[in-house]
Amino acid sequence: MSEEEAYRTVSATLEQERIIPFKTDELEVVRSAEKCVNCGLCLNHCPVVRAVGVDRFSGPRSIAVELSRSPPDFWSTADKVYLCTSCGTCREVCPFNVNMPDIVNMVRARIFKQRPDLVPRGLRAVRETIAKYSLAFEPWEDPNEKTESRDARLQAAGLPFIKDRTVKGAEVLFYPGCQAEERAQEVKEAAKFILNYFGVDFTLLEEMSCCGLPSRLIGDDETSRSLAARLREKVNLLGVKKIVTTCAGCTSNLSDMSVRDNWGVPVYHLIEFLAEEIGLERLSEAFTEGSRAGEVLTTIHDPCHLIRHTSRQISDHVIAVLNLIPNVTVVPSGVADSCCGGGGMVGYHSRDVADAVVAYNLGPISATKANRLVAPCPLCTAQIERNLFNTGSDIQVDDLAVFIAQRLPQER
Amino acid sequence: MTDYDVIVIGGGSTGTAVARDCALRGLKTLLLERDDIASATVGTCAGMISSGFKYYDEPDIMDMCSQEVVYFRRIARHIIMKDPILMPFSELEELTRGGEASSFTDEYAKRAKERGVPPVMFLSPEQSLSIEPSLNPDMAACLYYEEYFIDPFRLCLLQAIDAKQHGATIKTYCEVTGIEATKPAKRVTFYNRATRQVECADGKLIVNAGGPWAGKVAAMAGAPLDLRLNKGAHVILDRRIVNVGISSKAADGRWIYLYPHENTTLLGTTALDTWEDPDVIVASHDEIEYLLKSMEWVVPSIRQARIIRTMEGVRPLVPEWKRSEDKVTRGYRIIDHEKDGVDGLISFTGGKLVMCRHMAEAVTNLVSKKLGRETVCRTHLDSLPGNGADVDVLALAAEYGLSQHAVERLRARRGTETSAVLALTKEHPEWKSTICTCEPVIEAELRYAIRNEFPQTIGDLRRRVRLGTGPCQGTFCTFKAAAVLAEELDLSGEQYQLEMIDFLAERWKGKRPPMRGGQLGQEELTQGLYACVANLDHTDLPYELKPWEEAA
Amino acid sequence: MDIETDLVVIGGGMAGLVAGSVAAEAGLDVVLLRKGHGATAQSSGAIDIIGYVPGATAYLMNPVEGLHALSAMCPFHPYSALGRSQEGVPSDPGRVVSRVHSSVQWLKDKSSGSCGALKGDLEENIQAVSLLGTSKPTCLIQETMWNDTPPSHDSVILFAGLRGLPDFNPSSAVKAFMANRPYGEEGPRKAVSCILDVSSSGKPFNLSQIEIAQFVDHDAGLSALANSIGGQVLKTGADYVAVPPILGVERARENRRQLEEMTGATVFELTAFPPSVPGLRLQTSLEAVFRKADGRLLAGHEATEVRQAGDLVQVIAARAPRRTIEIRSTAVVLASGKFLAGGLVGDERGVRESLMGLPIVDSDLIPTGDSRPQRLTGVIPLSPEGHPLFGVGLAFDSSFHPVAADGSPIAQNLFAAGSVLAGYNYAVEKSGLGVALATGFAAGANAAAYVKGVQ
Structure with missing residues (x-):
């Protein structure tokens, strides 16, 4: 038998026995799962367990100590693992920091191959979109309509349009992410405005493409890796030194990719970039000059992808920056760091679960009597906005970039 | 008037298989087990129902094993899983030395189709690493073959339950304390640890499937029985940490393995002659390190894996002495103690998990003959409980x-x-x-x-x-x-x-x-x-x- | 440098949070690095001070007596260190008691009114009944577990389980309770069991304590529980109702009061295994104390390196999931816990302190870092002697500086507290949270004094 024939035969057995070999970086994840001592502390903190109970979502403990033990059986966990919002609360409270979000991704990646029919339909639809457009959302059919929508959003936000630009050798790549590119365009525009205001030498991508996080969450590991590789190539071609994004998910995912695949380019969320690179002093000056908005009592939502997947320090940055703005008073809700339910692609197939998760936050948010909620992520913003609206709340929900841009001087 | 045609002593893989075979053939059967079903030797094995791959110098045994695998797939497929196995070699000449390769690959291939496996193959280092990235890349090639694994506890239990459903009496926690030759039958006295009572039963024939205690049982009847007791340790690792099984040579040149099994991975085994009471032995530091050190050569990250426990069991080998354990036959012997002047007592030595049904068939043939009963063996045809249609x-x-x-x-x-x-x-x-x-x-x-x-x-x-x-x-x-x-x-x-x-x-x-x-x-x-x-x-x-x- | 501060506390359990709070209350800028939760969050909500003198089979009726005994018999016990005003002198039991007393009083005051509010007295051990029906001597328990008058001879006690909560089987617990008679011969002669139907999802299976407690924090859950218990009280004539610790997370104390009003019986919680709600309540209330003192808690940050120059530690590197930071600090308290929290790690070569590789000793102060963990264990899993493995840790002086083999501090500004310390096996002594509290209290105060001294 030739080597090729032999390998084909072996592959057939592996497929039949549902063995999908681990990649080297996945072995790290397996080792992390091995640290679980079954203590269940994560159950006391998991927002999905709180929302729907341990029977419907068996919780992080069961994923670490039970569901991820035998890869050939991963297909049988499909009724549980897609309900994880990937918030990382469990990893943060775990005595051994078992890397639950990546364990979930690893399990989903195997279900995707073993039993694609068990991948929730909503996710399969997203996958098709990504395969077709390299974006998590179907792009606008008519570019003019996209421009019209953008202008309408800019007008509503009271922000000017800064011309798009692609500059080789720029210092910073501004990467809006799919949501701000295709839907919440005002977030992209606000960030451009802010960067422009502070004289940052930035560029956009010639052609936007997804960072690969949705594919990773769907379990489409191949697409996720190829999107990451494509983006890396674009970043290399532009020769930028830093990447700045407004999306929490893109921040953590690109940070991860950058380290995993040796991009050699650090990734910042806009708020980190402002606090660490622009500096509070310059920000303060700018806000003082620009303070034309009225009194705002605002509360905050901290995206999981920033505080728990990246660093808790980012939430301190948000408060520090907001505290610089005249007429803005920050009021704590007590649930700022509680998952909004919008992560893990849960809302694409089990909207009831995603909304049950955020329901916990709504009462305390309303109880603050704030008239505004800001979140440094367009996806959290959308999820909270819709759910607050459904309760009849009149709290306005803003992406932090928009909120900040509105409080800078319009022209310099 | 006797209580039983046959009294089987020992509730391991062999004893339960014998009880099942006897019961299926309509013999009135009692099984006595001192502890629980599958609580000793078989409960500490890796669960491999080996094709006999490594017994190439005993072609008859290899043939028997591969036939038994075919039967297990027929009668117990619900508790069986297949593991592909890689055997890395650091030098190509290891593979071809002494013409060994051709004999075992041919033997292995004999019933390959019936067993549902491909023939033995060779994979390049790149191919091997793509299947198992944990392997040390410093290898010449890997030999690839496939084996089946069974849940040894369920197997024994199902054999006992099947026996029970066919009329046998199964008594666990009943330790035999005496065997008396009375006419026309044997009287077996036992201490029932659950009721804390001494009880007894009469049987025309006694089958001694006492495993490591078989010598002790035979002695109670006054029969000599030599056994070579050999202990083996496994290190049990949390979850399936390798994609496929790995087989490799240990520090002393013996074969050891790393097999994914159920939700764990088993690293085994050692082989040391022992004269200790099987109830008291635990794995030693030397055995654990021997296994880890040996596997570390082919799976360098093995020490990063989480060890959850060890298990140690005793093999009741055929008494072949003055040779290393791996040169002792993997076959079994049936000893009719009539030759020792002890009528009605039959003992086993040796054997492997995969052979338990075969051993039972052979002894039950002998039992039937001795009892003058014409019987037909059905244990290779009839399903064990639960082996039926696919479950949705x-x-x-x-x-x-x-x-x-x-x-x-x-x-x-x-x-x-x-x-x-x-x-x-x-x-x-x-x-x-x-x-x-x-x-x-x-x-x-x-x-x-x-x-x-x-x-x-x-x-x-x-x-x-x-x-x-x-x-x-x-x-x-x-x-x-x-x-x-x-x-x-x-x-x-x-x-x-x-x-x-x-x-x-x-x-x-x-x-x-x-x-x-x-x-x-x-x-x-x-x-x-x-x-x-x-x-x-x-x-x-x-x-x-x-x-x-x-x-x- | 990303952050500059007076004190960095490494570890967010009882010892670290108490040390950090005490120092912050003394006016220090405190940053607490918390990698994850540890043994405190996993506790049953009972604060053991000392239940048994090491190796003894009879329990201590009075923790103060125990502290006296330790002071005389176990010179290397962390409690005994509290009794030394300087190195080399014998431990003064009066000083031990007074310092433990201060820390206990502090904790009771600080947690008063919170979900983790405590009751009990340093001079009396009480029997905390577990959900197995066994009991242990402990000193402080959460208010929702406390009974002003323990069940008496003629009272009827009802063990009430919840349908679908597998953690608690009341019928077996009753059997064990009656076999053990934790309240002594004066305790109740009649114990009965029942199953309540309370489930937020309506499903009668696979319930967790946390989801029931969260449900009971809502009016619907509370009234479902009250109705269910009320019916059983009528049926059985129970005076006391023992339930798993599910009376609520935030509102547990208020819920209990209402339940008692509605049912006419005394309702109290049993101690439970992790993941227990009382452990969560304790952790939450300790964190609240720390935050109220203006301490800065950096969750999700693991200290990865402590850099030392001369006899001072200066810089602490910490890692968040995708960022790293460096903190310059005037002093450091190491409260990283034992094996369960990751303060100590071990492999076949021996046991190590995980962050700085500090020397490890056993309860007799004998260097033991090179001992294979297995050799530090006994052949019987559960015994009053326990396993020496769980008594190993850092050697320390009377100021709670970790010390080198010669007894000299590793660094003048490095302190340690809690189960990373050698000298006590908390599981068998029943002293875990007590030692963490008292040593955290002392280490925090010492660190504060040090920082103020150099300023």
Whole structure:
């Protein structure tokens, strides 16, 4: 038998026995799962367990100590693992920091191959979109309509349009992410405005493409890796030194990719970039000059992808920056760091679960009597906005970039 | 008037297979087991039903093994899983030396199709690494073959239950204390540890399947029986850490392996001649390090994996002396003690898990002949309980509102019996609750096992449902299982608490020798539950020291 | 440098949070690095001070007596260190008691009114009944577990489980309770069990304590529980109702009061195994104390390196999931816990302190870092002696500086507290949270004094 024939035969057995070999970086994840001592502390903190109970979502403990033990059986966990919002609360409270979000991704990646029919339909639809457009959302059919929508959003936000630009050798790549590119365009525009205001030498991508996080969450590991590789190539071609994004998910995912695949380019969320690179002093000056908005009592939502997947320090940055703005008073809700339910692609197939998760936050948010909620992520913003609206709340929900841009001087 | 045609002593793989064969052939059968079914040698094996691949210098045995694999796939496919196996070689000449390769590959290929496996193949280092990236890339090639693994506990139990369903009497916790030659039968006296009574039974013939204790049993009847007892240790690692099995040469040139098995990975085994009481042996530091050091050459990251426990068992080998253990025949011998002047006693030496049915068939043929009965063996044709049509896991999970994974694990243990277990939850929906969160095991399966599979202790439940075999080693299921057992068996408050302590002691036996890494935190937690909160370290309960505790 | 501060506390359990709070209350800028939760969050909510003198089988009726005994018999016990005003002198039991008393009083005051509010007295151990029906001597318990008058001879006690909560089997617990008679011969002669139907989802299976407690924090859950218990009280004539710790997370104390009003019986919680709600309540209330003192808690940050120059530690590197930071600090308290929290790690070569590789000793102060963990264990899993493995840790002086083999501090500004310290096996002594509290209290105060001294 030739080597090729032999390998084909072996592959057939592996497929039949549902063995999908681990990649080297996945072995790290397996080792992390091995640290679980079954203590269940994560159950006391998991927002999905709180929302729907341990029977419907068996919780992080069961994923670490039970569901991820035998890869050939991963297909049988499909009724549980897609309900994880990937918030990382469990990893943060775990005595051994078992890397639950990546364990979930690893399990989903195997279900995707073993039993694609068990991948929730909503996710399969997203996958098709990504395969077709390299974006998590179907792009606008008519570019003019996209421009019209953008202008309408800019007008509503009271922000000017800064011309798009692609500059080789720029210092910073501004990467809006799919949501701000295709839907919440005002977030992209606000960030451009802010960067422009502070004289940052930035560029956009010639052609936007997804960072690969949705594919990773769907379990489409191949697409996720190829999107990451494509983006890396674009970043290399532009020769930028830093990447700045407004999306929490893109921040953590690109940070991860950058380290995993040796991009050699650090990734910042806009708020980190402002606090660490622009500096509070310059920000303060700018806000003082620009303070034309009225009194705002605002509360905050901290995206999981920033505080728990990246660093808790980012939430301190948000408060520090907001505290610089005249007429803005920050009021704590007590649930700022509680998952909004919008992560893990849960809302694409089990909207009831995603909304049950955020329901916990709504009462305390309303109880603050704030008239505004800001979140440094367009996806959290959308999820909270819709759910607050459904309760009849009149709290306005803003992406932090928009909120900040509105409080800078319009022209310099 | 005798009670039984045959009294089988020993409830391991061989004893239960013999009881099944005898019962299926209509012989009146009693099985006596001193502890629980599958509680000794077979309970510490890797579960491989080997094709006989490595016994190439005994072609007859290889032939028998490969035939038996075909039968197992027929009668017990619900408790069988296939593992592809890679055997890395650092130098090509190792493969071709002495023409060994051709003989075993030919033998292996003989029934390959019936066994559902391809012939032995060779893979390049690149191909091998793509299948198993944990391998040391410094290799010339890998030999590739496929083997089947069975749940050894379920196999023995199913054989016992099948025997019972065909009229046999199965008595566990009954230790034989005397064998007396009376006419026309033998009288076997035994101590029933459950009732604490001495009982006896008469049988026309006695089949001694006592494994490592076979010599002791024969001696009770006044018959000599030489055995070569050889102990072997396994290191059990949490979860399936390799994609496929790995087989490799150890520090001393013996073969060792790393096999994914159920939800764990088994690293084994050692082989040391022993004269110690099998009840007291535990794995030694040397055995553990021998295995880790040896496997480290081919899987360099092995020490990063979490060791959850060790297990140590004793092989009752055919008494061939003055040669290394791996040169002793893998075959078995049937000894009719008539030649020793002890009529009616037949003993086994040697054998492997894969041969247990074959051994039973051979001895039952002899028994029938001696009894003058014409019988036909059906053990290779008739299914073991649960071996039936495919079980639709997704449909059952949906019907009962249960986790798919819980149902899948249930199916892997029980096949078509799964429905009967789940049916209990119609009246008691609370029994859908998970008791062992590692494996997982739901309460209904515990109740079903207690009612139908004659366990006496949580340890017995562990063998039946894999309770407490995960990384936490019973930390979070012992107290829940003890409460269920206490309800079902109407245990007293004292017995209920002792059950917990006993099971923790049994787990500790295997956890303690390799204690390191992640198990240190796990054990701090276990102490936190049972000592710090439950205070079971300060109790005046009448705890009886276990044999290995007394011996230490 | 990303952050500059007076004190960095490494570890967010009882010892670290108490040390950090005490120092912050003394006016220090405190940053607490918390990698994850540890043994405190996993506790049953009972604060053991000392239940048994090491190795003894009879329990201590009075923790003060125990502290006296330790002071005389176990010179290397962390409690005994509290009794030394300087190195080399014998431990003064009066000083031990007074310092433990101060820390206990402090904790009771600080947690008063919170979800983790405590009751109990340093001069009396009480029997905390577990959900197995066993009991242990402990000193402080959460208010929802406390009974002003323990069940008496003629009272009826009802163990009430919840359908579908597998953690608690009341019928078996009753059997063990009656076999053990934790309240002594004066305790109740009649114990009965029942199953309550309370479930937020309506499903009678696979319930967790946390989801029931969260449900009971809502009016619907509370009234479902009250109705269910009320019916059983009528049926059984129970005076006391023992339930798993599910009376609520935030509103547990108020819920209990209402339940008692509605049912006419005394309702109290049993101690439970992790993941217990009382452990969560304790952790939450300790964190609240720390935050109220203006301490800065950096969750999700693992200290990865402590850099030392001369006899001072200066810089602490910490890692968040995708960022790293460096903190310059005037002093450091190491409260990283034992094996379960990751303060100590071990492999076949021995046991190590995980962050700085500090020397490890056993309860007799004998260097033991090179001992294989297995050799530090006994053959019986549960015994009053326990396993020496769980008594190993850092050697320390009377100021709670970790010390080198010669007894000299590793660094003048490095302190340690809690189970990373050698000298006590908390599971068998029943002393865990007590030692963490008292040593955290002392280490925090010492660190504060040090920082103020150099400023």
